[in-house]
Amino acid sequence: MSKSFVVPSSEIPGYSAIYRHPEYKDGTHDGKFADITTVYELFAAYVNNNPKSEFLGTRKYLANTNTFGKYEWLTTTEVAELVNDFGSGLDNIYSQYAPELNPVTGQQPLGIFSLNRYEWNVSEFSAFRSRRYTVGITDTTGVELSEYGINEAGVKVIICSIDKIPRMLDRIKLTPTLKVIISMDKFDCTEKTFSNRAFSKASIAKLQAKAESLGISLFDMGSVVNLGRATPTEPTLPKFQDYCTLCFSSGTTNTQKGVLITHQNFIYSSRAAIISDNYPEGTYLSYMSLSHVFERYLLYSFMNETARIGYFTGDIANLLEDMQALRPTVFATAPVLLNRIYNKLASATIGVKGIKGVLLNKAVKSKINQIKSGNGYRHGLWDKLVFDKIAALFGGNLKIVISGAYFLHEDVQNFLRACLSCNVIQGYGQTETSGGCTLQSIDDISSGNIGIPLPGIDVRLRSIPEMGYNVTDSPCPRGELMICSESVFKCYYNEPERTAETMDGEWLATGDIVAVNPDGTISILERIKNIFKSGLNIWIEPEALETIYNTHSLVDSSFVYSNDEETELVAVIVPDPEHFVSWAQAIIGNKQVSINSICTNEKVVGCMIEQLKLHAVKNNIIKAGIISLVHLEPAPFSKVNPEFITPSFKIRRHLVTSHYKPIFDAMFKRLGTSNRPQFGVSDQHAED
Template identity: 55%
Template sequence: MTGSYTVPSSEVPGYSAIYRHPQFKDGTQGNEFSKVTTLYELFLFTVENNPKKEFFGSRVYYPETDSFGKYEWLTTTDVAEVVDNLGAGLDSVFSTHAPELNEATGQQPIGILSINRPEWLLTELAAFRSRRYSIGVSDIAGVESAEYNINSADTRVVVCSMDKILRMLDRIEHTPRLKVIISMDRLDCSKPSIATQAFSAMTAALLKDKAESLGIVLLDMDQVIQMGRANPTEPTVPSPDDLCTICFTSGTSGAQKGAMLTHGAFVSATRGTYLHLAPKKSTYLSFMSLVHIFDRFSIYQQMFSWIRIGFFSGDNSRILNDMQELRPTIVTLIPMILNRIYDKVAAATLGANGIKGWMSRQAFKSKVKRISSGKGYRHALWDKLVFNKISRLFGGRVELMVSGATPLAPEVQDFFRACLSCQVIQGYGQTETAAGGLVQSRDDLSTNTIGIPAPGVDIRLRSIPEMGYNVTDMPCPRGEMMLRGQLTLRGYHNNPEKTAELMDGKWMATGDVVMVNPNGTFTILDRINNIIKSASVMWVEPSSLELIYVKHKLVSFVYLYGFERAHELVAIVVPNATTFAPWARTIVKNPEADIAELCQSKDVAAALTKELRQLASQHKIPPPAMIGAVHLEPTSLDQVNRDMYTSTMKIRRHMVNHHYKIKFKELYSTLDCITDPKF
């Protein structure tokens, strides 16, 4: 089941045929799970079909040693009881302190601000119980971002971890409509967590005094649960057309936009992917921010079966330790994280010297060949000698790894297939589609593809003739991907102009340029806004080229820039920490030079430019897409300036261009470019 189904006679001028899932040719999702129409019903379905099974898990925290113990679990029955009491308690809180309905939605929003932990999902599910909807609040990009999320959705009640409260109170004038803050942690600090490290019962009491002086009601979650026990209420269940969340886009191309997603949209997105992948009895580590769509989508999708959700310990540096303790069976990651793990593990194995390196390379070649030929993911000899050690880093039980957000380099996808002896697939979705859309089939062993439409999703391409992409291109149609289905957003909150730009009738314009492969799968070429028109009137796709250039053993990251009067590109390059230094030291003839010093050398930059041009020639990259000059950056771009990445670790190209605009001008001046780039 690798390729998609082409709807006969569905082409119209300027648009390709419509593509659907091959098992759901009528464009529906069939009748399975038809009684599940909201995320609240999905939750009740999970509880009813899996009573008293482990559901939400978190690791015990020991503040004396700043360490974590084993996972402790709430069962499905426990979670249902907490959700019911918390939901009733929220009814009391809202009716007393924030009874107003949002004018645009007719419902009530509730903000959630914390890292991933059980209380995050408990709050969202309790909100669903009374037709409320969640506002994922993110402060990763700065406190102003969190305040923007709260204010733009007119949020009066926020549930957050204790470590967020003081800053919210200190800047309360920036969120003037906020009335209630509910702490996920006990305000008496009687149950320590990673969020209570800086607090004691005395300092927590000062928080309550400060909140009272500012006219803010400060409660903790246990108090709200007790309210619910004392004053139970009947659930006011949502309908499929009710909002379940306003999720803010990651802001890759400008200001965040609040995507209004209904229960029907979220159920359609998750049910479609579940019908395609059918995960059973999953154990899942939640650490990709729940503020955004991808992690929530992954969790709700697996709730159509039984899922154990273990939440990470709260420290990104301990994620592999969390995996080894939890031993997940399904892992979802973004390429940036996978690339970092790949760089370290591949350098220590494939890039090693001597017998270790030779054996690792032989093992990798043999394993990839075996997997590609359909003979299975296991190899008795090489797994025992090489790959089982790597697999144990992830807990040793991973059956399925799903990558999303941006394309995954083919060699990285093959590497993890070999190392983990499991299926590694890519998918495609956007905030505006509740993260649903397309996904590779489990039996698809190819790379550089996002798979086929999920059940219930229609895909077609729209020609972009001014860029040379046409649905009539042979042998592979190319154009902007358009998406239709119940999973699309209701619109952008308070932003009808952007909503109108997004929609073409019932079709949503994704902004991604794709190609339909001969086997009916789809490949992303680039974002429309990222594509560069060169001086030779050739359209250059930087994201696709970056995947080629980053294959060079001396680099770990490449960012390309060009403009319409330039005859070639320039690049920001972050070197590979393992391979670059020994190579560069031979050029500067200084065996003691550190990375920072090597990156400042013009001779090293020129030599690396030559290396990358040779790689480009091997891949038959045309001259306008070749690199003419590079700037070497000794650290990753998120360490240079955090604003160059979204909170979901997608690159903000406009921010990178702004940050390096002087450097780009300098690079082009070395190429004798007669016209300055425009920013």
């Protein structure tokens, strides 16, 4: 029986039938939360429904030990008062320094430039209070990206963590629209934070003097709050069709796109997520970038119910420590992090040798089989012996883990379900859909799919015959995923032609190739722009291959490459240092050699290629998908060049390809691919 509802007689030539959530067959939401039409109304309703409840939590930085304390909480009432006062202060700031409306949007933008912290969300709620919209500014992929966002959006007022200010002032000529900078951190240095720990009253005084000399008005958040208290203003609340945020997409294949999203878009997508299932009430850890849609979509979704939000301390390396301090019930992340967690846990369990390894393998298999049989996530024996210790590393209180951004390999999904003793589900969405489109239900124990359409969201496929994907394919229709919903964005900022290219009538063309499985769930196959045809005339899906290769314990990350002139695949492999170094040193017979030297050792490289080939065979990768040569890169892609990785942890393929092009060319020359034998059939598997 199909898990999705198929709308009768909705097929048209070149397009599949329309798929919907089975409980919302008319394609609309029910009346739950229908009185909430804007994100500000959502915030106000959350405060009213949960007075004086713990809401936003942070760990105080302890400067004397360079550590963090326990989570401390602002209540809903305290946050509401802060939003009102800071919002009034912003009204005064805009009135004096930036009264003009943006000519494109007819509203005023507020830039927010910081890692996740409670001030980020207080700032956006304060902006919404007066019908402003936010512009999430990020520099995670390079200085120029922050300047691009400020200039493109015409930002005049920006709120940021204090560590961003010196560089902004040094490069102020490159952001001519900027007039006001507001620091989230206090200028009096009475409270040390992760962002201001390197600052003193003297260094801040120099910043203030420099800002004044440059004609930039510099405030801290506390002074703006005091201004709002001294000169309060009446709210000018947004309407549902007003813009809520301008979000610059990750740009994996092209230049940045400014996606304009309305309050209606966000409310519709977050409501769809929360009415689709009974999510556990409790605690959510916020670490995925608030500058992008996915994290805010999740926060808004959980604000429809009772949830408190704890922010990470700013360093991914300390994420487990934050989880142990917070003990979240819900954790959302990207597959890249779950793959790394899998590699570490797998090497400590199913990768262990000897009697202990036999027992741990038995424990994992037994737990996975129990879950697949529908008998729950708790095992009377193995949890006490093995899995409770693993779950404790992640706080010991997880009820659900949500994976977004791209697909998660089914072996990783099932393994983590066993280790964490909770369900790990997958979903799908884009910036242009204001968050989610499809999601597995919290009781769905299937794997390798992104679930079914959320309530009120229509999904269909469009044939891409030139790539061999057709909606008439059997047993699974295949094609480009198309979305029609009130959650779909309104337009790209100031780019009507680009908007028109993305839309097919009322349908958003996502650029992702998917298949509808016999049970009605949807599986991602590849992004259209990332698929390439090899010299064997076979379509290669590099990201699908990378998802599999990345599950090898010796691999941290990978980048698979070829082109239409070559018959072989090559790759850049970033080894997992924890497991790779000792493995490679044993091959060389020298425990003193560095990872840089190891990565250029021909014997190690050859053994790594053999490991990857065995892994390919084990995972039924077709012969055309087996890597022939590798370049071992000792540094993570983000260290080689921060611009290689998007804020949502995807690889910018065009930049990586350009950087490693000489290395790829040398590997192809070494292979002599023009003389290589042809494999012939695209569905021939490695073990044939």
